[in-house]
Amino acid sequence: MKLYEYMGKELFTLYGIPVPAGGVVAVPEEAEVLAGKIGAVVVKSQVLSGKRGKSGGIGFADSPYQARELAAKMLGSRLSGLAVDKILVEKKLQIDRELYLALTIDGALRKPVLLSSAQGGMDIEEVPEELIIKIALDANIGLQPFIAREVTRRLGLSGAVARQVVDILLKMYRIFVERDAELLEINPLVVSGEQVIAADAKVTIDDDALYRQSGLPLVEERTATEKAAHEIGLSYVELDGDIAVMANGAGITMATLDLIEYYGGRAANFLDAGGGAGVEQTAKALELLLARKPKTIIINIFGGITRCDDVAAAFAYVKQNIGIPVPVVIRLVGTNEERGREILRENGIEAYQLMHEAAAKAVQIAREN
Amino acid sequence: MKLYEYMGKELFTLYGIPVPAGGVVAVPEEAEVLAGKIGAVVVKSQVLSGKRGKSGGIGFADSPYQARELAAKMLGSRLSGLAVDKILVEKKLQIDRELYLALTIDGALRKPVLLSSAQGGMDIEEVPEELIIKIALDANIGLQPFIAREVTRRLGLSGAVARQVVDILLKMYRIFVERDAELLEINPLVVSGEQVIAADAKVTIDDDALYRQSGLPLVEERTATEKAAHEIGLSYVELDGDIAVMANGAGITMATLDLIEYYGGRAANFLDAGGGAGVEQTAKALELLLARKPKTIIINIFGGITRCDDVAAAFAYVKQNIGIPVPVVIRLVGTNEERGREILRENGIEAYQLMHEAAAKAVQIAREN
Amino acid sequence: MAVYLFADTQVLVQGITGNQGSFHTRQMVNYGTKVVAGVSPGKGGQALEGIPVYDTVAAAAEHHLLDASILFTPAPFAKDAAFEAIDAGVKVLVMLPEHIPVHDALAVTAFAKVRGTVLVGPNTFGVVSSGKCKIGIMPSQFFVPGKVGVVSRSGTLCYEIVGTLKAAGFGTSTVVGLGGDRVVGLSFTDVLAEMEQDSETEAIVMVGEIGGSAEEEAALFIKERVTKPVIAYLAGKSAPPGKRMGHAGAIIERGKGSFAGKVKALNNAGVPVAELPFQVPELVAGSLRK
């Protein structure tokens, strides 16, 4: 779960990481009032897109009046397809240097990693690898002061600025661990005279740990269908084709999409019904797929935890109670396969044995309809 | 540094470990008021001795009047030589079971250890070893819930009581680590119906970590001389003989005491001037020794970090400015030995080369005076 | 010889009394796995199919040798249960649950390393020495003894591949599910190193997917250290970049972890990549013919 910049900065403030003076507002008048107190300000639209600067989501105002005008322009607008409901109005900083700091997790190393660069302020993906300092952290000791000192040395910092960066890094690590963050990024970390200030805050909380992070605000960035799928415990991603897909397991679902593409079709979605989805869950998943009005639906089940008869029963239930107006192609193997095939036969469907044959059929149906 | 029981319980309350209702008071009338609110109470004198129960430091009162009487008797009295300034007045618990829980450090294992016993309520030193459950903790993971569960299983606990003990153990470990405790002991941990309550609290904080434990109260349990020695950075223990001893290093100081005993003398103290004591520190240490009016003083220096000339200069300074009314035996070898011997010679003393000869001489002087 | 598990491996089941735990314990026992004990806090003293249940792993260890353990413990308690098994000294720990917080996975991985425990998962279907010992939730009927080692990041897709292998007459030696999460105990490289040494394994099938760099690292390792034929299948060719598909595994970021990049790295190491799952058996057959 990504946090809005202003939420990230509230978290920073809680842990003592300095952020620019300012606040988040939802109406232009409040922006004016804030700018009146602060002076020259930067106005930043609060959307979960990384490219706000380039797309006009960030502006500067020297007077309260300008701040209100800017706020009025931003609020209610859309940025990278996302509605701007809130803006952050902050003191415009005198920028002497811009640094980049981040904590994230390296799956290959199985360790937290600290990333830093003296080239802050630009998109880190555009910074050449050799200018990014990457230090893997030993989970047995975490981020210790010596590592933070080494980072400041390699960033070419010294004195009071180095000490503040060490302090900020240690606090970032506390947030990272205590708040179950997957990513914590400050870009840029601004050096302004002798002061070091987090001018931006990008925080992503581990979805799997939200149950124990009750203190955090909840941010929703999924589409309605994705959200509905998540609520019934499924993993769903919207795509732009016409063949709706349901399979059990991320790998086999992707393989199904690959097969559809291989035979020339286009998938409408990725829907991983996961391990052990029961009748009700599977039925709800089917309803989700129907709601997007695909030309056909392919269900690809290799039953392990998932029972073939449950899937067939779910299909029968939806067909009988809600109706399925499009052709459905089903591939069914594994646990309780025979009973599942029987149920399907009772509902007029002969299940496939091989997934590529099912995929080819689904593509054929989509092409013909 | 040992904490008084009431301080330990304040710490427990801060971390959510249940303690009996009650409070600490310094005048009998407050005891009466408290007992009026609580009902039947236990009144416990707040001294740093482990044997309060046996020596009359703990009593029960069924009425506010009795509580006042008991408080009046205790306050101002002495227990194991310690003045009773404060008493703890607490609700008398219905006791169904008494358990023992402790966290401490096992030097041989280099690990924290969790001690527990179903035989709580009595002095743990009197509990047979086989009834004490000892679990060493891996510092890489600390005290995890599974270890606490295993403890409750071995204590024969189940249900709500087991769950509360698990919770208390996890909180004890947090205190242990966050407050730099060397020892954390609850004896007894009382099971009262379905409730589990810490009826006592013994907490010892690591002296070396006090600098970072500013939130803790300071408790002084040393004699005036020990305190004065500690303030100038020396390690001092009062003994009951007549030969004052100063040496540099705990081992060599103990060896000096051993030699004095070997030759039939009795040491007045243990004073480890430590590594690298300078002129001023050494002079102050000498003054401390003089203050106790020994028959003689032996100084045993094997100079490493400690410089022999510094020790000699300190001796000269004290002799010339304050006066040394008793004979002094000095043994001096190591760093800057020659210069040290010269200074001593200028002050009328010939230093010994061998420590056992110096010790023998000191014993002889003490016997003759 | 086999990898990780043997016919006489003594297995503990943590969370044995739950729905999943009890169902799959029966499946494992039916497969021939020596499940010697179960753990379920508060249920000590019970039994499941004659398997004694204990309150803690330490209690189970008082009565049994525990070579390996499998966790069915719900995600919020899985870290603690994993620590418990590792602390009790199991050599192999299969951490089945999905949705384990990634910081918990980091902690468990680090502790397993300190203690020298082989950690399989989290978010894995388990590991099986075909015909000898299965620790996991994979459907038993597909895992018949043979000479192909299989190592996979995803579950069902692995069954799919193992199913096509079986249909083509290929049994499996050892099949390992690495787990679909970002942080898991074993890597392709770890398993490849074991299978290279394993006398029962003659060819190795890697089932990978887009995202991460595990396949690229494996390719490097294969080039330098693996003499046995390796065949790969990768899922996610058609996935659009930047979308997270499924739990945590499949995502392409910064141009890394792409399908094309992985295929190139593997081909470079002499590893043919099947375009479709059903092509895997013929590639295996071809590699063994050489």
Added chain:
Amino acid sequence: MAVYLFADTQVLVQGITGNQGSFHTRQMVNYGTKVVAGVSPGKGGQALEGIPVYDTVAAAAEHHLLDASILFTPAPFAKDAAFEAIDAGVKVLVMLPEHIPVHDALAVTAFAKVRGTVLVGPNTFGVVSSGKCKIGIMPSQFFVPGKVGVVSRSGTLCYEIVGTLKAAGFGTSTVVGLGGDRVVGLSFTDVLAEMEQDSETEAIVMVGEIGGSAEEEAALFIKERVTKPVIAYLAGKSAPPGKRMGHAGAIIERGKGSFAGKVKALNNAGVPVAELPFQVPELVAGSLRK
């Protein structure tokens, strides 16, 4: 051969620019120790006696091989500095400072074990391979090459014993200060095991004291595993029980760690215990004559 340190051991000094650090760096260099670099945060770029000073251990490691390190860092920062050295991969870390919080000592000990670093101390005078390499603050003149290995819990008392040995014509092979704190990296047993293997060591002197159980454990180990003669001296015979004498080492509690108990255990293992320091050399001489 020697124990822990060799003539070519490349040594780092952490806290090299402080009073103690700079003084003892000179002493070590004069003794012949190869001090190749120093660390002092904020002082990178300076030099001491021609030894380059760096801001961090990682910076020093960019330019030097670092086999061992010695810490003169003040106690509140010692844990961090110890982690830094261990993380940089030094094989031997001498942690000199006293008054290290015991929880810090626990953390450093655990991390040293994870990384396989030999941790000497905290609260130690150091370790010396006589005539080859000294890492510590012991007065150089007493540490001349010879065939007696010495291992001690206390500092000055160890110098005293080494001094009497030297006066009696015995040089030392390796001398190790375990450290006077409750939690230290090395035990008597660890060092005895090394000295038993060491071709330069013909007899071993243990300098112990009352409190703890280190001597008793050593006695058990000697009985079973040490063939070389071992002589002991123990301080604290006259100390009253329950009093803590000095920093943390010497205290008798629960009837354990008493002088009599330690003497009995050692005698049981065939280890004679000298009653007075100056008797050690004659016991050593006697043991070597056998």
